[in-house]
Amino acid sequence: MDFMVNIKNNTEALHLASEKSGFIKRLIEGKASKEGYIEYIFNLHAMYKAIEDSLDNNSNHEGIKRFVTKELYKADYIRKDLEVLVGDKLSEMKLLPSTEACVARIYEVSKEHPELIVTYAYIRFIADLFGGRIFPGILTKYYNISSDALNYYNQPNIGNIRDYVMEYHINFDKLNLSEHMQNLFAIEISNVYIYNIAISNELDAKLFPA
Numbered sequence: 001m002d003f004m005v006n007i008k009n010n011t012e013a014l015h016l017a018s019e020k021s022g023f024i025k026r027l028i029e030g031k032a033s034k035e036g037y038i039e040y041i042f043n044l045h046a047m048y049k050a051i052e053d054s055l056d057n058n059s060n061h062e063g064i065k066r067f068v069t070k071e072l073y074k075a076d077y078i079r080k081d082l083e084v085l086v087g088d089k090l091s092e093m094k095l096l097p098s099t100e101a102c103v104a105r106i107y108e109v110s111k112e113h114p115e116l117i118v119t120y121a122y123i124r125f126i127a128d129l130f131g132g133r134i135f136p137g138i139l140t141k142y143y144n145i146s147s148d149a150l151n152y153y154n155q156p157n158i159g160n161i162r163d164y165v166m167e168y169h170i171n172f173d174k175l176n177l178s179e180h181m182q183n184l185f186a187i188e189i190s191n192v193y194i195y196n197i198a199i200s201n202e203l204d205a206k207l208f209p210a
């Protein structure tokens with residue numbers, strides 16, 4: 001548990017930076033656009049797909065199998081939202097370079113150090129349990145997104161969120177990482193934040209240059 005307490009303490013500022021980063025900040029403040037939100041979740045979809053594929057591909061791995069938490073998977077839900085929001089035009093959309101870089105890194109990690117893939121799972125899935133709760137209201141109010149396009153925010157049936165997250169943290173200890181791997185784990189956690197910040201900043205710069 002101390003391991004995750006340290007990770008959380010060390011990444012406090014990175015969490016804040018993610019929350020306040022370009023497009024996410026703009027979205028929360030009601031200053032983005034429906035089209036921008038669509039492009040944002042199009043990019044998120046690719047990230048979740050890479051995370052979920054990597055978890056599934058390593059589901060026989062002793063440490064990783066506890067993190068194959070299908071109840072938290074989001075790619076299929078986001079895909080549904082995109083189908084409602086863009087329909088056939090989905091095939092014409094292109095990923096941001098920073099998303100391409102993130103996805104490539106996820107597959108690289110999955111091959112080289114599969115146990116580190118859980119850093120990506122942790123940051124996206126657990127963040128959704130907390131920060132994700134504020135979005136449906138914002139998306140309805142400012143961007144006129146209908147409820148049939150808000151499947152991404154379906155809250156999983158997991159009981160008490162704090163207990164679930166505590167259990168998730170305990171599963172990190174069960175990975176039995178060597179000191180060397182713990183160092184790589186801490187670095188990868190920062191990478192996950194950095195990729196998320198980059199995607200949010202790149203999208204903001206692309207859509208709202210000025």
Ligand code: HEM
Nearest residue numbers: 008015018019024122123124126127130131134165193196
């Ligand atoms: C959109 C604005 C966001 C808000 C309002 C928000 C808010 C929160 C809150 C209230 C918590 C619970 C903290 C606690 O009491 O333990 C949390 C946890 C977390 N957030 Fe965010 N967050 C946001 C965005 C993000 C983003 C963009 C990321 C990363 C991409 C992120 C990653 C995380 C993670 C990994 C945790 C779990 C920490 C743990 O292990 O307990 N959050 N967030």
